[in-house]
Amino acid sequence: MMKSDNLQNEIEERIESLGGIVTKIVHDIRNPLGSIELITSLLRKELNNDSDKQRLIDHVIYGVKNIDNILSNLLHFTTIPRPKLKKVRIEDVLNKCLDVLSYTIIKHQITVIKDIPQNLRILCDETLMRQVFVNLLLNSIQAISSGGVLSVRVSEDEVESGVEINIKDSGSGISPEYIERIFDPFFTTKNKGTGLGLTIVHNIIKVHGGSIRVQSKLGEGTTFIIRLGLLPQTENAKRAQSLQLAAGGFNTVGGDFYGSNYTSGR
DSSP, X not given: OHHHHHXXXXXXXXXXXXXXXXXXXXXHHHHHHHHHHHHHHHHHHXXXXXXXXXXXXXXXXXXXXXXXXXXXXXXXXXXXXXXXXXXXXXXXXXXXXHHHTHHHHHHTTOEEEEEOOTTOEEEEOHHHHHHHHHHHHHHHHHHSOTTOEEEEEEEEETTTTEEEEEEXXXXXXXXXXXXXXXXXXXXXXXXXXXXXXXXXXXXXXXXXXXXXXXXXXXXXXXXXXXXXXXXXXXXXXXXXXXXXXXXXXXXXXXXXXXXXTOOOOO
């Protein structure tokens, strides 16, 4: 166990040292990339009456956005975010994430089962936590065939003073040999994507002092299990302070972690 922990620490130190290099490379690539997107968008407007050429330009714009998404994931992966902690109701955060994905859920005729107690509060960065849940929910949705079931269950552990969030899908499941690698950087079972989505999720949960694991059985689906600290109705100021101090040593990534730069990856 000690050897494994030392190896993990060494990997994290090397990743952190890459942060500055990656930030500069991303900046240097994004400058011309922004120009390409601007020029192609203007050109598209000029070709108002030529749908064939507009479609070709749309492919270019899509490619530019895809590259930008990859750059964002690289940036988020190598630079651990410093969370801006506040009290939030876990029910509100999860409902917002489900609302964002409602079109996809309806399109694939997925039944959503929710079991979320009211007024459970946690101390977290809501923007980062929304990225976590959108990523996990989208992974589950993509694993489900039309007419499948997605369940979101939250329970309180009063003994451990924590909250457990289970996101379960009725998909085909994950092969046992892949389970141990599911949070590894650049690992993916998909034909497209960077394989960084779940690594970023893992990093965000970790910086919040929580844990995430996965259970899966072929033919029966997959469950992601997240554990986070529970915030009592009377806020535990000491816990808040310790979490802030723990996060203080990490580099900060600018920008919103939730929105157009989001990409999923299992």
